[in-house]
Amino acid sequence: MKAAPQISPVMQALSAYIARALRRPLPPAVLEKTKHHLLDTFAAMLSGSRLPPGKKAISFAKTSGGTKEASVVGSRIVTAAANAALANGMLGHADETDDSHSPSQTHPGCGVVAAAFAMAEREGASGTALLRAVALGYDVCCRLTQSLNAVQFRAAGHSTHSFGPTFGAAAAAGALAGLDEGGARHLLSYAAQQASGVSCWMRDPEHIEKAFDFGGMPARNGVAAAAMVAHGFTGVEDVFSGERNFFVAYGHSPDPEELARDLGERYEIMNADIKRWAVGSPIQAPLDSLLELIRAHRIRPGEVERLIVRVAHLGANTTDNRTMPDICMQHLCAVMLADGSVSFKSSHDPKRMREPRILELRGLIELRGDDALTAAMPRREGIVEIRLKDGREFRHHTRAVRGTPENPMTREEVEAKSHDLMAPVTGVARSRKLCETVWKLEDTKDVRTLRPLLRA
Template sequence: MHNQSAHEISHESSVLSEYIAGTLDRDIPRDVALKTKHHILDTIAAILSGSRLRAGRLAAAYVGSFGGNPEAVVLGTSLVLPAASTALANGMAGHADETDDSHLAGRFHPGCGIVPAALAIAEHQDRSGQDLLRAVALGYDIGARTTMALGFNRPDTARHSTHSLGPAFGAAAAAAALFRFDATRVRHVLSYATQQASGVPFWQRDKEHVEKAFDFGGMGARNGVAAATMVAAGFSAVDDPFSGKHNLFTAFGENPNPSQLTDGLGSRFEIMRASIKKWCVGSPIQAVLDATVALIETNNLKAEHVRRVIITMPDDRIHIVDNRTMPDVCVQHLAALALVDGTVTFESCHDRERMNDPAVTAIRRLIELVPSAELTIATPARQAIVEIETTDGRHLRHHAKAVRGTPDNPMDGSEIEAKALDLMEPIIGSGRAAELIHNVLRLDELTKVRDLRRWLAA
């Protein structure tokens, strides 16, 4: 086939491919390394807990039926399978519910796609924990910059799904780095990633979090690994998927700005702008629960005190959580559940039977959801206001501005570890979960990522 000559390669492709190629030889700042460990830990916990949810179980059974070379472990199982199969299963388990991390500016869930891909190739290539850290941080950089460079408008009007595109390019970049490809082969990986790029935002109509798990995590993880392993097998490709008559931006861009692919690369680390969820529910609901629980705790509020609830949310994402059939993405259900129980837990917000609980449905009928254009443009983003009128005539109000777990109000290390332990303990036991946390937090000291298998497998 005819490849573009060097002078035809765009500045963005040249800079990006050289940067990805040098990843494993480049130090990252200590604060970036620590935050990367926290996101890897949070994602591993999401995968392990998700391995017992429907999407995770289906994905593991699906890839297990094909078998193949034992290259990487399917977390929470005894399966050791080809890297692409493993990435698919772990990616779907990572987004089997709404436990995993998010990135607001990139409008995607990075961990559930990038971490499974990086883990699979790190095992496949027998890389160190330090290599894994650097590759994951890179994946967040490339995934976020790709979606931002495409220039999508509001989430409720976008034609393509950033939640599918971001993980795909982040996973491909992380996998290419772990293969130690030179710049030319990196561009070929990005070319195959572009050809596999997909994602239509009808995932919002998914009623069981199965296709959504594929769209957000499994597809991008698998496709990124496939792109890298194909190039490793000798596949050639177009040298620059980001320029020429037809390219990524002409196919997917709304208001494209290719320069954002490399803007701040090496100085602005996108993982520092990613969020770890306090609540294991959809991202737009985080502020609502922050506000609701604050009102409960401050006013010793009980369900029987409630006469009316008004929830005001950004109008560009309210549709994602309005009266959904899945409990962990239904804002009315979760607010009512919090008022009945005093808070929500991982168990309660995944209990479908509670959606029919008379005590919960009684409070849910009192809730009015109000879209706000002002909150859509407010800074920090994803704010919410909860107002409660009580039976004794009080009017209570809490405006949650900086959501807990976001860069504006981050959880500390002990909170992140406690969340991970709570999620992993039922799957691998308290002792192994504590040991896994310890080893993830010392990833930069591990000579082999494969050494984690003893804690990641069932």
């Protein structure tokens, strides 16, 4: 008689957590924060549908066919759930508007929300089920790369932004597909087999592969894993322990217990960031600091003699004189000086990168990687130092970026940002209606009723 497979305590706890997620109410604060991230990600998808990665994703979805199970945001396409997840994941990270989670070095929303929404549509799930699945996805996504020592894992060349969201997307989709504990164990094995990613995405000049790596690939793979197991596919009972397990393959100094640590008590969505500015994460703190200096000292652009920006070395490397406006530190600081703010439109307008006034200001800006700010990682701190032509000098150090857990955005701020992103695509009325619907999503019996609000 064949012996029963050995299942580790970590896998027992994690698979039970996934299987029971939709029956477990979220604490009020977690429920509210989950709505913030859901709306923020829908907004990123809608605005992303008009950017090159989003346009490519939508045109690709048109060629894919498939059973009509789930919708592609920003279009009228209804396709197979895995196809919709791929497209919507790419829309969610078509630029740098979407959320992030610094300790895990991931952007959870673009992968997790895309997968959860696609499977929720396929299953005709309620708004409550969608919210619980999204919160679950963040828990699994972030713990996965944290269990691998996220900063070290990324430094070794792996893409944390692909690994974590693959597991988070699978967990969210698997819960919505109704998998039991045994199914959840097989689900995680299929996620592990599909987990991949090399961090050379930073060299992608058009952000199209990066949109796939961060959002489209994890969302598609997570939905595929859930759909296959729901169909009856079986697999390895515990991919996280035993011979040739996941951590043997990928862990240099792993902490497998992190996968199940404080489940149901520490909700990782509470530790995720929503970006105040629709630009890359390393640029958030410098823009916060620069705005504070402009307002506090009433600085006008013509008064500036020199501006020094300090961030962690990794952030400086990622944003130094990039050709895409929304991830170029020097350009966006010049826009902030010129305009007194940075909007979605101003941060995504390539014409402004050739504007003489902006180029003149950009020439005054120096970006430096900083050892102390590198040591502060995963906190993305930033320092701005300004010298004016009259000799005055000012300095501001942002330690807690607006939108981080230490300095969270309010519901009103999240709605204002989302409306700015969505209204140009959907129109003002539908944008407002979508906000109202998300805030009361528990009243939604079938999430497919959101489709008209997400079309364009």
